[in-house]
Amino acid sequence: MLSRRIADLAGSPVRAMLETAQRPEVISFAGGLPAPDSFADLDLPAPPLEVLQYGPTEGEPALRARIAQDLAELGLDAPPERILILSGSQQGIDLAAKLFVDRATPVAVEAPAYLAALQVFRFFGGALQSLDRADPAAAWSQAESRPVLSYVTPTFQNPSGHCWSADERDALAQACDAAEVALFEDDPYRDLAYDACERGPICARLQRASWIYQGSFSKTVAPGLRIGYLAASADLFPHLINLKQAADLHTNRLSQWYALRYLEDPSRAQRLNRLVNRYRRRRDLFAAAMDRHLGGLADWEVPAGGLFFWATLKSGADTGELLRRARERNVLFTPGEHFFADKPTPSASMRLNFSHADEDAAERGLAILGELLSQSAGQTG
Numbered sequence: 566m567l568s569r570r571i572a573d574l575a576g577s578p579v580r581a582m583l584e585t586a587q588r589p590e591v592i593s594f595a596g597g598l599p600a601p602d603s604f605a606d607l608d609l610p611a612p613p614l615e616v617l618q619y620g621p622t623e624g625e626p627a628l629r630a631r632i633a634q635d636l637a638e639l640g641l642d643a644p645p646e647r648i649l650i651l652s653g654s655q656q657g658i659d660l661a662a663k664l665f666v667d668r669a670t671p672v673a674v675e676a677p678a679y680l681a682a683l684q685v686f687r688f689f690g691g692a693l694q695s696l697d698r699a700d701p702a703a704a705w706s707q708a709e710s711r712p713v714l715s716y717v718t719p720t721f722q723n724p725s726g727h728c729w730s731a732d733e734r735d736a737l738a739q740a741c742d743a744a745e746v747a748l749f750e751d752d753p754y755r756d757l758a759y760d761a762c763e764r765g766p767i768c769a770r771l772q773r774a775s776w777i778y779q780g781s782f783s784k785t786v787a788p789g790l791r792i793g794y795l796a797a798s799a800d801l802f803p804h805l806i807n808l809k810q811a812a813d814l815h816t817n818r819l820s821q822w823y824a825l826r827y828l829e830d831p832s833r834a835q836r837l838n839r840l841v842n843r844y845r846r847r848r849d850l851f852a853a854a855m856d857r858h859l860g861g862l863a864d865w866e867v868p869a870g871g872l873f874f875w876a877t878l879k880s881g882a883d884t885g886e887l888l889r890r891a892r893e894r895n896v897l898f899t900p901g902e903h904f905f906a907d908k909p910t911p912s913a914s915m916r917l918n919f920s921h922a923d924e925d926a927a928e929r930g931l932a933i934l935g936e937l938l939s940q941s942a943g944q945t946g
């Protein structure tokens with residue numbers, strides 16, 4: 566009675582935890598939620614009535630033009646006519662998968678990679694393979710191992726926090742050009758930069774390959790607006806418009822109106838600066854608390870931007886098991902098993918979000934994780 570592909574579709578393990586995460590006694594490092602107090606300084610006047618009418622599939626012309634200006638500064642060939650406003654950048658993943666992925670279509674993803682993208686590519690039947698960041702061209706030299714699409718989040722990745730170097734970015738662009746692999750670059754964290762790091766889009770380095778570049782207002786403005794955008798090469802763009810039209814006609818115009826107000830607000834840079842300073846401080850406090858409570862028990866790198874620490878247990882123990890015990894103590898995080906091209910298998914890594922829990926909660930939550938890990942080290946050691 567139901568479609569065959571629905572059999573493989575499971576809900577997101579992170580979203581499943583969100584409800585528990587709302588309970589006041591729970592300390593959550595699980596989601597990627599912005600700090601709730603960051604919404605307080607948004608200017609939200611009543612919008613004009615005209616936004617209640619149906620609008621164009623591509624999105625509001627003024628918003629597309631404003632986004633095109635920003636993308637031109639990043640070196641992207643993305644005029645307003647090739648900008649599509651999305652109902653959150655998650656929709657861009659859905660549209661890209663519909664455009665490229667049939668059953669067994671090879672898709673290259675990072676290891677680890679954004680779990681909700683893996684779910685979408687799997688849903689459409691994609692055969693996921695791990696991308697070798699150091700030398701993508703080597704793996705793609707044989708036609709049979711060549712992916713059709715390569716999906717990457719090179720700037721402050723979810724979940725690893727990693728920011729690709731200029732050489733890594735050049736190498737992937739060259740590999741995509743040489744092997745004619747389409748590049749899908751997902752860039753929702755680029756503005757949350759705490760330390761200097763190369764952020765130039767890989768799509769801007771391509772000479773020939775087809776591409777989709779997408780961004781989001783979720784991390785810098787408010788995820789509840791559900792506003793993202795994509796730009797794409799001229800061969801792909803008309804198909805993406807048709808897919809968007811079939812999906813939901815157009816993105817919510819009220820939210821588009823608010824997003825445009827944000828972009829045109831003269832104090833936008835100041836507001837972003839405040840947010841970045843606040844998150845940098847949270848990251849630093851979190852890093853210090855990680856040292857205090859997980860030092861000697863796990864390895865991690867301090868991320869130069871974004872919202873996540875990615876930590877790997879020295880013992881090699883499964884973080885899924887750690888989560889079961891942490892839940893009993895009201896602490897949540899996302900175990901590493903969900904972030905790889907292979908179907909979930911136990912992993913010693915975990916993703917810890919540092920933007921949502923306040924300083925005291927982060928300290929208590931990490932102390933509990935440290936305690937649980939020390940206990941199990943005592944049991945096995």
Ligand code: PMP
Nearest residue numbers: 597653654655679723781783793
């Ligand atoms: N891509 C990545 C890498 C993400 O981390 C997220 C949100 N967690 C999204 C896309 C989707 O974001 P949104 O739909 O809110 O723009």
